Amino acid sequence: MGDTPRREIRSFVRRAGRTTRAQTRAMTELWPRFGIDLPDAPLDLDQVFGRHRPRLLEIGFGDGEALAEFAGAHPETDCIGIEVHEPGVGHLLLALEDRGIENVRIICHDAVEILDRWLPPACLDQVHLFFPDPWPKKRHHKRRIVQPAFLDKVARALRPGGMLHMATDWVPYAEHMAEVTDGCEWFDKDGGTAIPPAFAGRPQTKFERRGMRLGHEVRDLLYRRNDAPLSSPADC
Ligand SMILES: C[S@@+](CC[C@H](N)C(=O)[O-])C[C@H]1O[C@@H](n2cnc3c(N)ncnc32)[C@H](O)[C@@H]1O
Structure with a gap:
C-alpha cells in the first residue's frame, strides 16, 4: 500500500483520436522545427526563439487554429502552445508550415507541470x-x-x-x-x-x-x- 504512487488528478484524459498520415509526417518532419523537447532545467525562452519579444502562452490549444491565427496576425509576439492531444499537435504543425508562421513553438505535455517546472x-x-x-x-x-x-x-x-x-x-x-x-x-x-x-x-x-x-x-x-x-x- 505504502509503495503505491499517488495518482495525480489531471485536467485531461488522453483520448486515442485519429491521427492522419499528414499529422504523423508532421510529428516526424516538423517537430524538430516547431516542437520543444523538454530539457532537465527550466526553459530559456530567449534561446528557444532566438530573440526577446512579447510572449504568449496558450494552454490546451486543441487543433491549434486559434493559436495559428493569433500568431499569424502578431508576428512580433512569440507564442508557446501546450497540448497533450497528439492529433491536435500534428494539425497545428501542418498549419504553421502551410501558412509560413515562424513565431510558434509547441510543447506536448501537461501544462500544469510545464508551469511548475519549465517556465521561469x-x-x-x-x-x-x-x-x-x-x-x-x-x-x-x-x-x-x-x-x-x-x-x-x-x-x-x-x-x-x-x-x-x-x-x-x-x-x-x-x-x-x-x-x-x-x-x-x-x-x-x-x-x-x-x-x-x-x-x-x-x-x-x-x-x-x-x-x-x-x-x-x-x-x-x-x-x-x-x-x-x-x-x-x-x-x-
Ligand atoms: C475542450 S478542449 C478545447 C480545445 C481548444 N482550446 C478549443 O477551444 O477548441 C480542451 C483541450 O485542452 C487540452 N488539455 C486539457 N488539460 C490539459 C493540460 N493539463 N495540459 C495540456 N493540454 C490540456 C485537451 O487535450 C483538449 O484538447
Whole structure:
C-alpha cells in the first residue's frame, strides 16, 4: 500500500483520436522545427526563439487554429502552445508550415507541470486558456484546470501587468473561474467578468463553435496580473 504512487488528478484524459498520415509526417518532419523537447532545467525562452519579444502562452490549444491565427496576425509576439492531444499537435504543425508562421513553438505535455517546472518566473506577457474541458459532473469538478493552485502557477509565470484571458461555453465553469480568480490576490479583473466574445479580441475556436451549435452561451474573462510579489517559494 505504502509503495503505491499517488495518482495525480489531471485536467485531461488522453483520448486515442485519429491521427492522419499528414499529422504523423508532421510529428516526424516538423517537430524538430516547431516542437520543444523538454530539457532537465527550466526553459530559456530567449534561446528557444532566438530573440526577446512579447510572449504568449496558450494552454490546451486543441487543433491549434486559434493559436495559428493569433500568431499569424502578431508576428512580433512569440507564442508557446501546450497540448497533450497528439492529433491536435500534428494539425497545428501542418498549419504553421502551410501558412509560413515562424513565431510558434509547441510543447506536448501537461501544462500544469510545464508551469511548475519549465517556465521561469515572469517570462510571459499573456496567457490564453480557451474552452478548457468543463468537466460538468460534480464528481469531476476536481479535474477542472482552473483552481487556486493553477492560478498561483500562472501568476508566477506572468510578468506584472500581463494578461490572463479565459473563455468558456459552460456558464457554471465561467462562474467558477470568476470566483476562483477574483479570490486570487495576484489578479485584478480587467473589463468585467463576462466580455461579449465579439469584443474579446480573439479568434473563434473549434470547441467554441461546437458549444454555439449546442446553444451554449460563451463567456470571456480577462484578468491582469498585478504587481503583488509572490510571497514565498511555496507559492511558486
Ligand atoms: C475542450 S478542449 C478545447 C480545445 C481548444 N482550446 C478549443 O477551444 O477548441 C480542451 C483541450 O485542452 C487540452 N488539455 C486539457 N488539460 C490539459 C493540460 N493539463 N495540459 C495540456 N493540454 C490540456 C485537451 O487535450 C483538449 O484538447
